[in-house]
Amino acid sequence: MSAPREALAGRRLRLGMVGGGQGGFIGAIHRYAARLDDEYELVAAALSSDAERALESGRALRLDPQRLYTDFRDMASREAARPDGIDVVSIVVPNHLHHAVASAFLEAGIHVMCDKPLTTTLKDGLRLRELAERHDCLFGLTHNYSGYPLVRAARELVEAGELGEIRIVQVEYAQDWLARPIEDSGDRQAAWRTDPALAGPAGCLGDIGSHAAHLAEYVTGMTPSEISADLSSLVAGRRLDDHVQMQLRYANGARGMLWASQVASGEENGLRLRVYGARASLRWQQETPNELWLSVQGEPARRLTRGMRGLPAAAGAASRLPPGHPEGFIEAFAQLYRDFAHDVRAHQAGQAGLAGARRVPGLDAGIRGLQLISAALASQRANAGWVALPR
Amino acid sequence: MSAPREALAGRRLRLGMVGGGQGGFIGAIHRYAARLDDEYELVAAALSSDAERALESGRALRLDPQRLYTDFRDMASREAARPDGIDVVSIVVPNHLHHAVASAFLEAGIHVMCDKPLTTTLKDGLRLRELAERHDCLFGLTHNYSGYPLVRAARELVEAGELGEIRIVQVEYAQDWLARPIEDSGDRQAAWRTDPALAGPAGCLGDIGSHAAHLAEYVTGMTPSEISADLSSLVAGRRLDDHVQMQLRYANGARGMLWASQVASGEENGLRLRVYGARASLRWQQETPNELWLSVQGEPARRLTRGMRGLPAAAGAASRLPPGHPEGFIEAFAQLYRDFAHDVRAHQAGQAGLAGARRVPGLDAGIRGLQLISAALASQRANAGWVALPR
Amino acid sequence: MSAPREALAGRRLRLGMVGGGQGGFIGAIHRYAARLDDEYELVAAALSSDAERALESGRALRLDPQRLYTDFRDMASREAARPDGIDVVSIVVPNHLHHAVASAFLEAGIHVMCDKPLTTTLKDGLRLRELAERHDCLFGLTHNYSGYPLVRAARELVEAGELGEIRIVQVEYAQDWLARPIEDSGDRQAAWRTDPALAGPAGCLGDIGSHAAHLAEYVTGMTPSEISADLSSLVAGRRLDDHVQMQLRYANGARGMLWASQVASGEENGLRLRVYGARASLRWQQETPNELWLSVQGEPARRLTRGMRGLPAAAGAASRLPPGHPEGFIEAFAQLYRDFAHDVRAHQAGQAGLAGARRVPGLDAGIRGLQLISAALASQRANAGWVALPR
């Protein structure tokens, strides 16, 4: 049995967080992820704009009260001024605030790890890219499903031509937690996600459709050239889409379908990808992430397992444990944090290199995501007509 | 352990067959299906228009040489004239001949069991309906997947409201046997299915897309009100579609997607249906037909198995064996033959009743299938624009 | 898509049946099996010793009343005397009658297809072997699970050395239909199977343990050299074992475990085999019989599917349909009948050859099964001590 991998060389990175007060979901996930591989130490936070909640949440996290903030701009400037200020900030606020918070930290020269979607408008996304470049900051976007080792294996198998020319992409992300109008009965997670003022113009599309689209893009290396989108609000009275269907066309003639739904009764967190090439196909499901199916025409389907010998190198590098010892959601999320630590250390050592060499999905992926959302909304306005995506 | 069911009362029905000579696929399937429950005896056939092949195929089937024909019209008239003439004819010729063959037998007053799709044009389909009515003949269409006991269970569960209002339909039928241009190297099955002159204007759409559409309709009891279809020929040089994607909209606001492909590397016979309602969802896959998944929001998913106690009555009636004793493709196909025997016996006893009471998908289902094909071809010509289906 | 296979050359064989009246289970299964491939025609039967039930059951099967018997000895002699007498008799009576019925037909020179276990005592089994040899009759024993194409593939893979030297055999057969004492409330199937006078001294052991043991032997080609058996009656008051555990030791040092239970709540017909060799392992489950798993050390597990290219030849020969078109229990059972038809035709053509060349498990397999039962009962008497099996 091989040894699990251990820490990278160098000190722990100092991490700050904006958002993520008690009772939230994604902030706690980021903390698990940052902690797992021991590459970060959470030292400062603006956990809530409500002073009391910020303080109490920070105390529960055993943070130094001196470094608990209620204003993110304040936090950005004061942390930038400290000799032991944070190296990286995690942004886990609702979507409509991503742009303002990220801007503040980028302007303070602090690297950013931001939850998806990047922003609520394409214009804001483009601004962030400009800011990051101007201030020479790294920007990671937590398209966390790309942290799964077998998703990385899938990507490398496609790149290596194992599937042949890609013909068909089938991607879907089905949940049922919004199958009833729980936003009307006080569910905080549901409330902001179904409110255009907080979530932006895309509901299910932005929340999980963006994950599905990124997963397909990440594995295939292809972005659709045009799409046709039919968005629906299947729960009566809901103001944002809770159900998304798209047809995809690719420049090489390939075809695809994307389905995302938060009202699909009986589904938990059903993100699933199938990619078919002229020679073989791949199948992966997030709920059973430790296996990846490779089916070559005329041969028995093969069940590749995380950690096994013979997988592409990237899958091994993203894996902690031997096969048969399941890894999960936290581990995959943590992989992005670990990768980002790599990038930040290289940057700090003056080896920042090209953005293209970075390991974590970033501003370019985020902007492509916004372009897709934007095109989908345009298609929807045109009765699901075809809309071209920028090259 | 309960006893397997046995034969219906009455003599075996006399069966004829047109098409189905040696080397074919679907003719042999119909023969297995007709034989399994011991309700039919194959006594006459026009197995091929090639006299020698017809004779040799008939001899291999131990048929009386006196009742081997090379011309289907000849067969229809001579069998109609015999006192012991056939009760039912099975039509298993390529699609473009369905209309002519069925017409001949209907005009001779002989009941017809026809492979799908009904015909290659809607007009021909409507003519057959008229003929069947005029000659008071029964007409079964082998949408064989509706013969699976758990598909019938699914239909009854939907009817009984177990899923709540239907919201989402996801149906797909993926194969890979045409993933390479095997029609160019002498494969007979591939050759006629990819030739517009023999298969009609729809390739994959007619061959398996029609099965997927029927399955969804059969279980949900709903036909789309409009569709948008993107058909492709993903293998270069192919003249008919080998890949179909559709978006579906239903009158009650439900949405759906249909995918059919014969070039999806690694897929064998992947017909899969998922139906989501406001309360629960169903999932069934043809390759593991002895289980049906029912997932109610907030409850553990349930694995219903063929033959188990507590299933809807229709599932029990279509089942031969106790649970855990797998039934398969032949059994489901045979169910349609058994059901048709029921209908024919009732008709012979003067209890024909309304077409609506018949058990086997027939002309109405076939015509709806042709309307869908027709709409899909129209949508395709309009760059996958929306096309309404007749009510 | 390849053509399904069709009938063997030659006339249909004339089949008789003893046992299998209305309401029974296994008789109907044999009839399905005999009918499916169109190699037999049921023409005579002694369906019940009760004259009225025999007549009514025969009428329902559309048999000629002249060939319905109430006494199996009478049937044997009269059928043997007819020019168109039966070629083969199927014996589907309770275990305690196998010996008497089989003897009568062997003495009349009629080939026998008998349900398992062979007899209730080893002595009777040996007598039948002697009789069959003396009268030059073929004898098939319906260890029907060996008719599954992928079981045959498994056997060939082992023979070809794909697994390396066999190390471990894990076989089990779990059901729950006797989990409650239903024999006390009128269930006919349960009643005779739990009654030592009708079932013999072995309950679950004879009924399904014998299937599990045969499956392991059939695939591995190895019979244990010694066993230790712990039999239980887990339902209070039951007179025969309803739960069997065994440890197996093989001459080459391999080890194994056999578990059979009819009181395992929640199990339907869970016959499962795993064989581990020094290089690779195989896994097959009766409830999903169209897939076979081959796992080579350090390689991805492979899912072999019935009908796929590249399988061992024996699997192809036992398969009717292309991959993805599930076959099931009836098809596997029918395979033994088809194989027996092969053997009978060869015998009738004077090519009987050596017993070893026959395709259907027969007297030797049956006798080994009785030796195992006998050894298990001896082990049970010795507090599950080790008992050697004859070489």
Place this chain on the structure above:
Amino acid sequence: MSAPREALAGRRLRLGMVGGGQGGFIGAIHRYAARLDDEYELVAAALSSDAERALESGRALRLDPQRLYTDFRDMASREAARPDGIDVVSIVVPNHLHHAVASAFLEAGIHVMCDKPLTTTLKDGLRLRELAERHDCLFGLTHNYSGYPLVRAARELVEAGELGEIRIVQVEYAQDWLARPIEDSGDRQAAWRTDPALAGPAGCLGDIGSHAAHLAEYVTGMTPSEISADLSSLVAGRRLDDHVQMQLRYANGARGMLWASQVASGEENGLRLRVYGARASLRWQQETPNELWLSVQGEPARRLTRGMRGLPAAAGAASRLPPGHPEGFIEAFAQLYRDFAHDVRAHQAGQAGLAGARRVPGLDAGIRGLQLISAALASQRANAGWVALPR
């Protein structure tokens, strides 16, 4: 979506570690586990008896060089003397050292978290229990599979009587990493585990058989009253068992089988448990730990998922994420560390209470495990005869 749970109240516990230098497996696992829930801070260690390796391993972990030791006795006494000395020590050395290391820390009054098996002899295990009691120390044993939420759900379902009286226990743990004699070619993990001087008298039995036995005991609440064990070394030349088969008998008449193997080609980490009661059965597999199957006689099998509503309370308490967000091996292992933190804090607050109230498997479980090993070795010497276990 519910919020993931967060840290317990109070400061992080100070953790020490003995063993776990670079290249090892289990030490790194314990570190992940201790870190995940943020309840511990690793501050001191004797990572290796080799001074250089100890130092280098410690540096990689960013430990204070002042608190890196090469002698565990030295570490115990010096840490006990510090005002900020460790609260808990993790023991991750080879089995033969467990007793000596644990003794040193218990005598120094430091709580112990020890890898399994407890010791290599029953006598040593009993001594540790005495020491722990004398010094009022807590002792946790990392039977980590009991940390999985659905294992806890299973235990509660049994306790609540959902299965009815337990009848059958089927437990197995199959791996293949020792399928070849890799101990002869320098594999460190294999070397000590197959060497009686380091691993003790039990090989596979102690290494993973002990996990299987504990899992069965943990879920059923029952310990066998007698066992029969057949141990083998299926790889030629191996000095310890690499394959274990056992039959189990329970006081209530239930029966069971235990299989553990490290030479089962194609198996990764196949720990699987099935428990059958008079009413229903449970099934759980470590490789897909986020689902638990409950099958009630005559009802559809239910797939319970980690995190779902309606699970027993203990499962919810051990769960971090909503359903559909897979947790894995590290999370389950971490659960024991989190539980132990609970116990230690309660102890520090003077609420130690009875050992029985503790959450983590401890000395009693460890001693029962040694009794089982001892009985299995005795059975082996008696040709797999039955050996009673202490009540």
